[in-house]
Amino acid sequence: MAATYHSERTASPIVSGHTPLSSSATAGAVPRNNALQNRVTSVLSASYADLEIRDALTSLDTRGLQNIPATRRNLRLDVQEELIQCNGEIVQDFGMVARQLERVGAAIESLNFSCAEMRKHIGAARRETGPMLDEAKTILADRQQVDKKQRLLNAFTTHFVVSDADLAILASTAEPVNDDFFRVMTRVKKIHDDSQVLLGSENQRLGLEILEQSSRQLNAAFQKLYRWVQREFKNLDLENPQISAAIRRALRILAERPALFQNCLDFFAEARETIVSNNFYAALTGAPVDPDHPVLGKAIELSAHDPLRYISDMLAWAHSATVSEREALEVLFISEGDELAKGIQAGIESEPWSRPNDDDVLAPFNGREALSQLVDRDLTGVFRQLKQRTEQVIQSHELAALAYKISNLVTFYGPIFGNLVGDQSSLLEVLRSLSETALRSFRSIMRDNVLNLHTGLAMSPTDLAAPEFLLEALNTLTVLMKSYDTSVVTADRNQRIDGFQPVLQEALDPFLAGCENITKRLQTPNNHIFALNCLLKTRETLHQYSFADRSEELRPRIDEHECELVTVMHRWFLRESGLATLVDHVATVEDLSFSYKDPKQLASIAQQLDVFLPAATEDARTYLVQLEDKTLVRRIIEHAVESFCEDFEEVESLISQADEARGLQANGEVEEDLWLRDVFPRTGDEIRVLLS
Structure with a gap:
């Protein structure tokens, strides 16, 4: 709009057709034109981006x-008129505000007066009610203390005081x-x-009184529980698969008193030992302990005529009873996990005087080991019988094989019971004692048998076969080896060999020594x-079982006797064939020429050889x-024949050399009947064919 206004003002003189003013007018108008130019310049130089100018232009629009x-x-005049009207309205509005403020001031003065009056009344009331408020505060504080003590008393009574009804449940039988x-x-x-x-x-008085009172109550409860457990143990049926959970819980709690718990275990072990011993006796005799529970199967004593089966049945019954006892006691003592061990540990810690020595380091309770010890005690009576x-069986039977079988049978059951009751069990000591007793009886019987060999050693066998005492010993040894093979559970070959060597020393070596004594009295080749x-x-007997095989030990002795027999048969071939004279006395051609100058002297030897x-x-x-071993006989004869053929070939060589020497000496003019080869025509190849 300003640009339009400026353009209209500058263009108006030209449009109206007036001429420019005179020079005087022009001179008078120069300042006005300068002011106008300045205004126009100011307007044109202004930035229309200014917010105030933009707002002014917006207002005009x-x-x-x-x-x-x-x-x-008229724009300025109109704007000033509007401004005057606005100012008048503002003055009127401020007049109304002033009147309102006057009324507010009067109200405030009235309120200040009322407040001053109220302060006077409040001060008077405070002076009058101050002592009562202080007393009320004291009373409220006392009440809070009483309430706190009441709550504390109620909590204390609820937690630390046991009612008479509960005490009766806890201690009354x-x-x-x-x-x-x-x-x-x-x-x-x-x-x-x-x-x-x-x-x-x-x-601390209250704590001491409660501690003493609770200790008395706990002692009474443990005594009641102890007597109840003993009564339950008297009528406890371990054959029942569902043993009362109350007994297991009672044992777990009673374990917190190690002395009472141990007494219960001792009482239980004694009761179980009696019961199991009676059951074993009933199984032996067939007479039931309880008429309501008859004995199943035949009485074990009915097989007493067969000692090995008799002992085997008793051991089998003891093993079955041990397994049953352990399974039942595991349900009773181990089914709760390690709760029993925790209870015993807590009891030992609460009763440090129960330890053997103060300096001893107490090992943690081992439930499995304690169970094995308890089973061990329960079966003591059975193993005693x-x-x-x-x-009695061992002493009443003088049979070495039976004694050794009993020893092996008992030894066989040793590891089996060891897995059930532990390696330190007294039951294993009983088994080891029985095994040693049987072995002592075996050795004693074998030594008695050796002492009885004097009659057999004095007689020389006519058929040169193994003597009767050796055959009996080998038959017994076969039984012993079979028993040892079925009873020893170890797979280590060296252990099996070492375990059987003492048996060989008792059951074989003395009899072989007796055979050697007989051998020394015999003539060659019978020996x-x-x-x-x-x-x-x-x-042959020992070769049946690897742990008893002595082939390596016997081979040098067998080879020695075999070589001796080969030598004997070699001499027999030489003697029977007539070559012994030639082999023993003729070593060179000169010996042959000197001893047999006449070839006809060899005719008798040749004739004897042909007959042989x-x-x-x-x-x-x-x-x-x-x-008896025909294979060995054939081998001995083959070796002897080989040696005989070698000797014959040497003799044959000497005869050929002697004929050659004679021919050289006579220049080939020797008579035909003088040739040694003619009277001794056999060759080494013919001998080998005939003796093959």
Whole structure:
């Protein structure tokens, strides 16, 4: 709008057609034009981006004014008129505000007066009610203390005081041991533990009284529980798979008193020992202890005619009873996990005087070990009877094999019972004692048998076979090896060998020594044949079981006698064939020429050789017919034949060399009947064929 107004003002003289003013007028109008130019310059130089200018322009636009000269001339006047009207309205409004403030001031003065009057009245009332308020505060504080003490008393009574009804449940023998008893006992134990907190207060008397009272109540409860457990143990049926949960809980709680718990275990062990012993006696005799529970199966004593089965049945019954006893006691003592061990540990800590020595480090309670000890005590009576009857069987039968079988049977059951009751059990000591008793009886019987060999040692066998005492010993040894093989559970070969060596020393070595004594009295070759028969029979028997095999030990002795027999058969071949003279006295060609100048002297030897050769092998077998191992006989003859053929080849070589020497000396003019080869025509190959 200002630009339009400026353009209209500058263009108006030209539009109206007037000429420019005179020079005087122009000179007078120069300042006005300068002012106008300054105004225009100021307007043109202004920034229309200014907020104030923009607001002014916006206000003019809102008025809806037209850009005409009249409007532009009256614009200032109109604006000033509006401004004067606005100021007048503001003055009127402020007048109304002033009147309102006068009324507010009057109200405030009235309120100040009223407040001053109220302060006077309040001060007077405060002076009058001050003592009563102080007394009321004191009374309210006292009431809070009383309420606090009342709540404390109620809490103390609720926590630390046991009612007469609960005390009757806890200590009276007329009341049963049930869940209420355990509930009250648990509460009294909590009171006993919490009373120790009161000992840390300034006044310890209350804590001491509650601690003493709760201790008496707990002692009475434990005594009642102790007597109840003993009564239950008298009528406890371990055969019942559902043992009362109350007994298990009672034992867990009673474990907190180690002395009472141990007494209960002792009482239980004695009762169970009696019961199990009576059951074992009933199983032995067939007479039931309780008519309502008859004995199943036949009485064990009916098999007393078979000692091994008799002892085996007793051990089997004892093993079955041990397994049953352990399973039942596991339900009774171990089914609660380690709660029993925790109870015993807590009891030992609460009763330090129960330890053997103050300096001893107390090992933690081992439930499995205690269970094994209890089972051990329960079966003591059974094993006492078992030991007596087994020893009677051992003493009444003078049979070495039976004694050794009993020892192996008892030893076989040792690890089985060890897995049930532990390696330190007294039951294992009983079994070890029985095993040693049986072994002592075995050794004694074997030594008696050796002492009785004098008659057999004095007689030389006619058939050179193994003597009767050795055969009996080997038969007994076979039984012992079979028993040992079925009873020893270890898989270590060296242990099995070492375990059986003492048996061989008792059951075999003395008899082999007796055979050696007989061998020394026999003539060759009977002594070697007899020794080989004994050694081969022994090796054959021992070879059945690896732990008793002595092949490596017997082989040098067998080889020695075999070599001796080969030598004997070699001499027999030489003697029977007539070559012994040649082999023994002719070593060189000169010996042959000197001893047999006439070739006809060899004719008798050649004739004897021809007679011997066709039946030589059969005659040799007949010569060794008493040697029982025919394979060994054939091997001995083969070695002897080989040696004989070698000797014959040497003789044959000497004869050929002698003929060659004779031919050289006579320049080939030797008579035909003078050739040694003619009277001794056999060759080494022919000998080997005939003796093959």
